[in-house]
Amino acid sequence: MEMRPYQLTAIDNVYAAFVEGVRSVILVSPTGSGKTAMSSKIAHDVAVKRKRRVLAMAHRAELLDQMSASYAVWGVGHGIITEGRATDPDRPVQIASIQSLDAGVTLPTLTENDLIIVDECHRRDAAKIIRRYPQTRRLGLTATPYQMAGTRVVPLSEDYARLVIASTPRELESGGFIVPMTIIAPPPPAAAEGYDYDKLSARERVMGNAQVMGDVVKTWQDNGVRATIGYCCSVNHAKAQAEAFSKAGIDARVISGYDKPEKRRNLLGEIRLGVFDILLNADLLIEGLDVPFVSRILCLRPTESPAVFLQQCGRGARPFKGKKDCQVFDHAGNVISHGHPYDDTRMISLVDQPGIGRPEAHFRGGMWRC
Numbered sequence: 001m002e003m004r005p006y007q008l009t010a011i012d013n014v015y016a017a018f019v020e021g022v023r024s025v026i027l028v029s030p031t032g033s034g035k036t037a038m039s040s041k042i043a044h045d046v047a048v049k050r051k052r053r054v055l056a057m058a059h060r061a062e063l064l065d066q067m068s069a070s071y072a073v074w075g076v077g078h079g080i081i082t083e084g085r086a087t088d089p090d091r092p093v094q095i096a097s098i099q100s101l102d103a104g105v106t107l108p109t110l111t112e113n114d115l116i117i118v119d120e121c122h123r124r125d126a127a128k129i130i131r132r133y134p135q136t137r138r139l140g141l142t143a144t145p146y147q148m149a150g151t152r153v154v155p156l157s158e159d160y161a162r163l164v165i166a167s168t169p170r171e172l173e174s175g176g177f178i179v180p181m182t183i184i185a186p187p188p189p190a191a192a193e194g195y196d197y198d199k200l201s202a203r204e205r206v207m208g209n210a211q212v213m214g215d216v217v218k219t220w221q222d223n224g225v226r227a228t229i230g231y232c233c234s235v236n237h238a239k240a241q242a243e244a245f246s247k248a249g250i251d252a253r254v255i256s257g258y259d260k261p262e263k264r265r266n267l268l269g270e271i272r273l274g275v276f277d278i279l280l281n282a283d284l285l286i287e288g289l290d291v292p293f294v295s296r297i298l299c300l301r302p303t304e305s306p307a308v309f310l311q312q313c314g315r316g317a318r319p320f321k322g323k324k325d326c327q328v329f330d331h332a333g334n335v336i337s338h339g340h341p342y343d344d345t346r347m348i349s350l351v352d353q354p355g356i357g358r359p360e361a362h363f364r365g366g367m368w369r370c
Contacts, residue, residue, distance in 0.1 A: 001073060004177070007038050010166035014042065014139065022162045024138040026121060028145050028348060029166040031314030032178035035141050036290075038166065039117055040070040042139065046115045047076055047093045054078075054093045055108050055133075057101065057126050058119040061261045062268075062289055067095050067119065081105055098126050110136045120287040122147050122307055127159060143314060144307035145348055157350040169317075169342035178317040179295075181342055184223070185330040186215060203233040207300050207332065213244040216300060219329055220278070221248065226327065227271055229291065230280040230298030231312045238280040241300065245278060252278035255285065286311045292318035295326050302332040309334045313341040 003011075010027060017025045029035035039056070046052045056071075056078075058064050064082060071078050071093070079088030081096035094108050101107060110116065112135040118126045121140030124147060130138055140160055147156065172178045206212070220228070230252075232238040238254045245252035253276055255267045264284075271279050272293050279285075282301070286308060297316045303309055316326035328341070 001037070001041075003037065003041065004034065006167045006171070007034055007041075010164055011038055011042060013164045017162045017164065018137055023135070024140070024160045025162045025164055026140040026142065026145050026156065026160045026350070027164050027166060028143065029141060030143045030169050030172060030178075030317075031311075032172055032317045032319075033143075033167050034177075035119075035143070035166075036066055036070045039067075039119070039139070039141055040074045040076065042115070043071060043093060043117065044074040044076050052092070053108065053110055053114040054117065055110060055114070056093070056095045056117040056119070057098050057129065058095075059098045059123060059125055060284075060287070060289075061097070062264065063119055063287070064095055064097060065265075066290055071095065098129065101126075101129050107132060112136055115139060117141065121145075121159070122156065123287070124156070124159065130159065144310050145350070146307060147305075160350060163348065163350055165348065168344045170344045173342060176319065179319050179323055180325040181313065181317060181328060181340070182325060183328045183330055183335045183340060184219070185333065185335050186219060187333075203302055204237050207233050207302070208237050208240055210244075212331065213241050216241060216298065216329070216331055217244050217248045217250070219331070220245075220250070220296075220298070223296075223327065223329075225277055226296040227274070227294045228278045228296040228298060229285055229294050229315055230278060231286070231301050232280055232282050233301045234282050237300070238282060242278075242280050250278065251276035252280055255279055255281045257284050285315065289315060290318070291315055292320040292323070295320070295323050297326065297328045299328060299330040299332050299334055303334055304337065306338045309338045310341050317341075 014025050014027055027038065029038060043054050043056060047054050056067060058067060068080060076093055077091055078093040078095050079091040081094055081100050083100065110133050114136050116130060116133060116136050116138045118130065118140045120142055122142040122144050145156055145163065169178065173180060232241055235256045242252040242254050253267055255264055267279060270276060294316050297313055299312060313328050
């Protein structure tokens with residue numbers, strides 16, 4: 001499989017860190033840079049070339065599916081640990097659900113020369129598992145190498161010792177690896193300013209207001225039909241917003257973690273085929289999902305987490321046949337807090353907090369455009 005030059009450089013830098021004696025590395029890979037391809041090549045090099053064991057982990061069934069398909073392309077035979085059971089447990093490479101490992105599935109035996117790969121490592125939901133392997137080399141993958149503690153942005157230095165940055169969003173855009181992104185941000189509801197982001201009821205009360213939901217529908221209609229993913233405050237909010245679209249004659253569906261994996265796969269397949277235009281969710285479709293046909297994102301959930309905002313917008317960044325750009329309709333005012341998703345001035349560090357600043361934008365016709 002052909003790799004891009006920056007991908008090969010990033011992989012070489014990961015290996016150099018391990019050779020140097022660093023045991024835990026984060027590969028920072030913006031959406032569209034080919035994170036899964038890079039991790040698959042690394043798994044191939046470790047398991048096939050060096051005959052070592054690999055344990056790769058992710059938190060969503062969709063991410064496990066993508067990882068499994070990519071490993072197969074690279075000729076990496078593997079077992080899968082999910083839903084409390086293991087298939088082919090004797091294989092040296094295992095792709096595992098973090099939830100299943102937490103639930104008590106027998107953990108694979110790993111040595112210091114084997115490798116653990118943690119997808120979307122900024123979530124830190126694999127922390128208990130990786131601490132069971134203190135000597136094993138560890139590679140974390142993420143586009144957003146920081147997490148939130150309340151309203152404070154914190155680094156990941158507790159779990160990782162070295163950062164390797166594959167590329168930046170602007171570099172990827174210049175190379176044609178991701179599409180241009182335009183933020184269209186109607187003024188956020190006045191009640192949103194200063195309210196408690198930690199209280200779900202407050203978010204729902206503001207964003208679930210009938211006038212706000214009506215504005216969301218009108219903005220979407222005024223800008224034409226596009227395959228769209230919308231991020232809501234909760235599943236109930238998503239259902240209410242879908243109903244508002246339905247009343248305007250627009251087919252919007254809701255996907256959630258309560259749905260069985262087969263239904264989730266069907267919904268993603270149908271929106272790709274154009275059966276309907278809008279798929280609304282709460283937190284399900286944030287990280288890692290490969291939906292290049294999507295060219296519009298609805299941000300209907302205020303968040304003080306830059307990682308959440310960047311991951312949401314990133315779902316629309318990948319190129320696709322006939323796709324010229326991605327539009328982000330930010331009804332929650334997140335761009336005012338976090339800046340443009342492609343902002344290369346955002347600092348990335350394991351020690352310091354990432355810099356988050358007001359976007360370079362201007363106010364036009366009642367909307368922020370940047």
